[in-house]
Amino acid sequence: MVQKVTETRTQSADRLDEVDMMLNMGPQHPSTHGVFRLVVWLDGERIVKAEPHIGYLHRGSEKLCEREDYAQIITLFDRLDYVANLNGELAFCMAAEKLMGLEVPERAWYIRTILCELNRIASHMLFYGVYGLDAGAMSPVLYGFRERERIILLFEAVTGARMMHNYIRIGGVKEDLPDDFNKRMATLIDELKHGIDECDRLLSRSEIFLERTKGVGTIDGKTAIDYGVSGPMLRAAGVKEDVRVSEPYGIYDRFDFGIPVGTNGDCWDRYYVRILEMRESLSIIEQAMQQMEPGDIAAKVRRIARPPKGEAFIRTESPRGDFGVFLVSDGGDKPYRVKVRAPSFANLQAITHLLRDAYIADAVVVLGSIDIILGEVDR
C-alpha cells in the first residue's frame, strides 16, 4: 500500500527489462535474525516494493497466557523478547501489580532496574555485533558478544540462568542479590565502560561502515510516529521520547540520565543512538548502585495471585522500544486476556517505508538497524 506495484505489468510484460523481479528473502536467511520473510520486488537493483511476512514463530503466547496462572506466565514473557528477558518479565509483573495495587519494596525496584538496564546493554551489544555482520564487518560480533558474555555471567550468578531467568516476580524479585554482587558489579561497570568505548572505536567511524549506513533507510519523526515506531528507532528520527522519562515507572524518576536523539533517522543514527544509550544505562546502574539500600525484596503476595476484576495497560521501555502489556482480569487466578504490544512488531511495519527506493544491497542493513526480535514480533 506504500507504493502501487502494477501487477499487470509483472505478468504481461514480454520484455525482460520491464519486468519487476520478485525476490524472496527468508524465511531461513541469516540476516533476518530469525524466521522472517521479506518479499521484495526489484526494478534492476532498486526495490520497488517490500512486503514483510511474519508469523513463522507464532506460538500463540497470548492465548497460552489465558490458561496459565500468573506465576507461570512470567516464563512465557521470558520467551517473547529472548535477548531482553528481564524487561519482558518486568512488564508483565508491573501489569499484574498495577491491577492488584501492590507496593513493591524499594530494594526490589533497585534490583529490577539494575538488572533491566544491564539487560538493555546486553541486548544492544548483541545488536552491535550482528549489525556489524549485516554491514559486512566480521570482527564486531566478537567484541559485542564478549561484552554481552560478561553481563550474562553476572545474570547467572544472580538469577541462576543465563537467559530464561524467571527472576522477577509479582510484587518483587525471586531472591536477593548474592553477597559478592557489589564487587562483581564494580568490576563489570569498569569493564563495560572500556568495552563500549572499544566497540565504539572499532566500528562507528569506519569509512566503509559509514558508507553503508549513512543516509540509508531514512525515516522522519512524523512518519515514524505515524507508524507507531518506538524506542531507539524513534529517537534516531529526532523524536525525544522515552517511556522512562515521559511516563516514568518504578524508580526511574530518581536517576539523572540523558536521552540520545539522532538527527537524520538513518541507519547510522539508529546504530549510534544505541551505543550512546548503553553509556546512559551504565550511568543509571552506577547511580542505582549508590542509592540502593538493604531491605525487603518482595511484597507479601499470596502464592496464587488473584488480581481484581479490571484491565490495566502498562507501558515500559524495553531495549527495542515501547513494550506494553494489556492485561484483562476477571478476578480469577488466570488472566482473561493478555495482549502484548511488542515494539519490534510496530517497528517492523515501517520497513515498507524504509525500503522504498532503496538498493537491494541495503535491505539487509536496513532490516538489521530495526533490531527486530522475531519472538516478540510473532508472539
Place this chain on the structure above:
Amino acid sequence: MSDEPVSEDSEKPKAEAKAEKPARPARKEPETPTAPVMLDERGEALSGVLPKVFSDFEIEYSAAMDEVVAIVKPKDIPEVCRIAKEDERLNFDYLRSISVVDYEERLEVNYHLFSLENRHKMVIKTSVSPDDPHVPTATGVWRGADWHEREGHDLFGVVFDDHPNLKPLVLYEGFEGFPGRKSFPFHEYEEW
C-alpha cells in the same frame, strides 16, 4: 512407562475442572473485587475535555485504572479516531496498540492511544457481535494500525472494513477458525 503417564496427564485437567466448578459461582459472584479507578491530573483534564470535542457523537465515558475510556459505536470509529488525532486539545498522534478482547457475547476492540505532545492517554473501545464483526479501519488515521488490525482479523476474525490489505499476518493462509477466541480449543498435548 508407556501408557501410565499419558493417561495421567490427560485425566488431570478434567479432574481439576470438576473440583473447581461447583465452588466458583458461589465465591465469585458476590465478592470479586474490582480494580480501582485512579486517574491522574492529565486523565482528569482529558475526561473533562472529551465530551466537548466529541459532542456530535454518541459516546459513553468511563475509566479503567488510569486510562480514560470512550466507548464508541463501531461506525463512528474512523471519524472519532481522526478527530482524536487532529484536534489540538487531544492530539493523539501515537497509536500504541489495537487489541481485541473476546467477551464471548461480544468482541471488544480497544484502541490504546497516547499523545507524545500532551502526554495523556486514552482508550477508545467499540463492541461488535462475534457472529458478524465489522469495524471500519483506522489505517487512514494511523498507518501503524495496519498490522494491529491484520492481527486482530487473523486471531479474532474481526473484519476491518476498507483495510487495504487484510491478508493473514501471523497465521498461514487457509487457517480455519479464530485461535484468539475463547471458543477455540487449546490443543491437547500428546506425549510421544
Place this chain on the structure above:
Amino acid sequence: MLGNLKGLLVTLGVIRRKHVTAQYPDPKKRLSIDERFMGFPALLWDYSNDEHFCTGCMVCVRACPTQCMSGEMIDNPRHADGTSRRRKIVDWFEINLNRCIVCAICVDVCNFDAIEMSHEHELSKYERNGARADLGQLLEMGKKFQADTGWKPTQPEKNTGSPEAVEKMKEAARAESEAKKPEPVAVGKTEARKEESE
C-alpha cells in the same frame, strides 16, 4: 581512511591479550558453576532417614507450566512402624527433561524440600525419549547435587523424616531459645505452619 585505521588499532590492541575461549570438552578450562546455577530439577534424598524427601503431593506437577512431570504417591510403609514421620511417600516419579524449561517453579512451590534445581546441564541423549528421567535417575542427580554443594533442607524441623532427629532438633532449639529468653518459643514451627496454611 582515518576511521578505519582507528578501528584497526583496536584489533591490534587485542592481539596481545590472552585468549579466553577454550575448546569444548577441555576439563581444565571449564567455567565454574555458580552456586545459584539452575540445571535440571532433581529429587533429593533424606540421609537422616534413608528415604525420599518427596511425598508425592503433586504440587509441582500441577504448578509446572509445561506439564513435564508426573508422579504418584503411596502410603509410606515405614510410617506404620514409627520409623518415619512421612505418612505418604512418592511411588514413582518422572520428569521429561526435554519439556522442562528450567523455570524453578517446582522448587518454589515444594513444601517438603524435595526438589531442587541441580547443577546437571549436559544431558544430551541419542534417543528422542532418552531424557525422560525416572525416580532413580532424578535421585542420582539429586544425590550428586547434595554431595557437591552440601545442601541442607530449608525447613529441617518440618521436613526431616527421622523422628529421633527431629526430637533432637527440637530439643536443641528449645535449649537455644531458653538460653536466649525465659519463655520457650518454637520458632521454626510457626513458620512451617504458616507455609502449610498457604
